[in-house]
Amino acid sequence: MPEINKVKALQEEPVPFLPLEEVAEIHNGKTDRHLAAGNVPVYGSGGIMRYANKAANSGPAVLVPRKGSLANIMYVDGPFWTVDTLFYTLAKDFIRPKFLYYYLLTQHIEDLNQAGGVPSLTQATLKRIRIPVPSLKVQEEIVRILDTFTSLEAELEAELEAELEARQDQYCYYRNDIISKCTNSSKRMPLSDIGMLIRGHGMTKSDFTDKGIGAIHYGQLYTTFDTATDSVISYVSPAIAQSLLTVNPGNLIISNTSENLDDVGKAVAWLGNNQIVTGGHATVLRHNQNPKYLAYWFQTPDFQLQKRKYAAGTKVIELPAKALEKIMIPLPSLSIQSRIVSELDKFRLLNVSMSYGLPAEIEARHKQYEYYRDRLLTFKELDYE
Incomplete structure (x- = not known):
């Protein structure tokens, strides 16, 4: 290079190194609750929160988190407002603000965390960071x-x-x-004709243990697993497992509940050698077909269009087992x-x-x-x- x-x-x-307090003014952010809507970005430690009608400063400035995501240092070159989870620094005339921004990125400010809970940084600590002045x-x-x-x-x-x-x-x-x-050219038939759909019940994440009987929670169907799996990431005790729905090798596990229409009805084929269990908000399809074919088909527009006729809800979308029975599948x-x-x-x-x-x-x-x-x-x- x-x-x-x-x-x-x-x-x-x-080159000389000076404490940050000697190369820049350090200011605390303030609440934005009194500000009306406008065009000025309001920053929190995670980024822009909203836009307001008043600026704390016209910029440029370097924004340094006081709480939360301490590594999320930001540079702004126009008007801005910062809430109280941020400091903002105004460089003096012998330091270019963008240079200060780039240098602070190398300092791993997150390592200066001084709290046991939410990561926090005091202004006193920030002031002591030494800055080169070429x-x-x-x-x-x-x-x-x-x-x-x-x-x-x-x-x-x-x-x-x-x-x-x-x-x-x-x-x-x-x-x-x-x-x-x-x-x-394949015959189409309802899912109820190719197997038995059984709705699960019980099982919360608090039931999970480090070892025991393998278990798949309905939320894992669309956050962890793809089309099929032969292993699990969760277990429950044998006592809890007795009260849950058994999943046999080759069975399909289908999500009945989700916060969005895309995830509801997500199907995963269980290809492990042992029985596992699942709980509420999931349905198990026991069948004699190729499990991966079924799981792949559940990803097609054919299934997606059909499920829209039966899925219901606003904040929580439900696709009951009784509705799944009516879904027509080419076999x-x-x-x-x-x-x-x-x-x-x-x-x-x-x-x-x-x-x-x-x-x-x-x-x-x-x-x-x-x-x-x-x-x-x-x-x-x-x-x-």
């Missing part, structure tokens, strides 16, 4: 390079996320297409079901590989950016003695 090497050459001479020329060149790096990183991340989304869309299209083509022969599963498993494996690879690439680029940022912002301290 020639530009970085050029700047590092300018950093050979030691020439304005060096500060401006570092800011220019890091601004470029930040922009490039954001562009790359957007490209990789778009690629990931495109691959996911491609996978969904292929899954829906192969199931549609392979079942086009090809077991050999065709097996072929569909084989094709979709191959394609899904490629998609999963991509899903892991792209985030890893994003993380690698972010670490590379942090490396060069920290290198640029490392200075020798001037010894006054």
